[in-house]
Amino acid sequence: MPELPEVETIARKLKPQLVGKTIQDAQLRWQRTLAFPSPRKFRGLIKGQQIQNVTRRAKYFILQLSDFSLLIHLRMSGDLLIKKGKIKPEKHDRLILNLLSAEGDLSHLVFNDTRKFGRVWLTANAEDVLGKLGPEPLSRAFTSRWLHTALHSRHRLLKPLLLDQTFLAGIGNIYADESLHLAKLHPLAASDSVTEQQAEALHRSICQVLKEGIRRNGASFDWVYRGGEYHFRVYDRTGKPCPVCGTSIERILVGQRSTHFCPTCQRLS
């Protein structure tokens, strides 16, 4: 489900509710949700850990604990919720952490994930999981110079390259389509054919759509994440008018992923 803006939105909301809480116990309700370590070790290690910070790297949540990092990836259908008091698990709750505040109040961090693709890691070395990720698009490391050079260091189609988390980390199917449209670049363009001006436009567009996503608290789909108000330009708008020129938005498959673009604004040279 969530891409960088959705994860950032959730992380900002969770942080004040989690920092300072102590993890009393964990209920793992779907074994494969836990990527590392084994369920037995996980439960032993996480008990008594205090949550010291909540941050984000790409589409991963990082819960900084006393002695470990708890990393969470929501993949397609995951969500993180806080519930207060006593609770009974819902159908798709995969992991529940029982939390205790300094005042002795009970609450729960619930990882709900319909499709079971989401994963959780408990590790002393977060780099083992995050080490292969490309730069953060909203960091100072991501510049249009870097992007232009990086695009020319490979021969790939633009859209699949934007989705490659080792190239640039945090963009998913929505924001890839949205940034290519804003930059007036065709999703099937070859990465090493992009001019310096086009790379500048793409850099600007990526930053703009991600910031817009964060400002609007992410995008919403009625069946999963609610509350966000990011407005799609092309994504999920097949047959509807391009907001720039009015041409009908087209949908094609690129690398097995649904891809939306304006055939007038985004020419393949």
Add this chain to the structure above:
DNA sequence: CACGTCACCTGCGTGC
């Protein structure tokens, strides 16, 4: 190295 295919999962909308 680049790309295609499949696997992992459940649920929803569509059309017959």
Add this chain to the structure above:
DNA sequence: TGCACGCAGGTGACGT
């Protein structure tokens, strides 16, 4: 109403 089918925000393991 029932049922088959296609589709979904992600990633990783294969094979060519």
